[in-house]
Amino acid sequence: MAAILVxxxxxxxxxxxxxxxxxxxxxxxxERDGEAALSAIDxxxxxxxLLDWMMPRMSGLEVCLALRERPVRPPVLLLTAxxxxxxxxxxxxxxxxxxxxxxxxxxxxxxxxxTALARSAG
Numbered sequence: 001m002a003a004i005l006v007x008x009x010x011x012x013x014x015x016x017x018x019x020x021x022x023x024x025x026x027x028x029x030x031e032r033d034g035e036a037a038l039s040a041i042d043x044x045x046x047x048x049x050l051l052d053w054m055m056p057r058m059s060g061l062e063v064c065l066a067l068r069e070r071p072v073r074p075p076v077l078l079l080t081a082x083x084x085x086x087x088x089x090x091x092x093x094x095x096x097x098x099x100x101x102x103x104x105x106x107x108x109x110x111x112x113x114x115t116a117l118a119r120s121a122g
Contacts, residue, residue: 001025002047002117007037007063008079009055013102017050020106021113034058038066046074048116050109053080053091061094068095075116079104 031037053060078096
């Protein structure tokens with residue numbers, strides 16, 4: 001399966017996603033802010049990033065932009081409570097591959113991850 005980096009400042013969301021994704025056979029790394037996420041991506045091989053928009057120190061949009069400037073670009077699924085049309089457009093414009101609204105269904109996240117991984121492999 002895949003190595004997935006979950007980046008969210010909410011420990012409950014991180015724990016839920018880690019449990020669900022590991023239960024689906026994935027390896028899960030967890031970071032709580034954008035700067036730590038970029039450091040983790042420099043150290044580890046990551047197949048996909050599940051990224052919160054609103055975080056301390058560095059927003060998910062800033063992380064997404066930084067990832068798009070790197071030679072290795074894992075798919076990014078933006079996970080956020082920002083659900084207005086302009087927010088979705090902005091998230092996709094900075095390079096997110098998908099946009100998932102909170103609250104979310106863990107089963108839907110697993111399905112969207114599978115789709116994004118299949119797309120990136122092809």
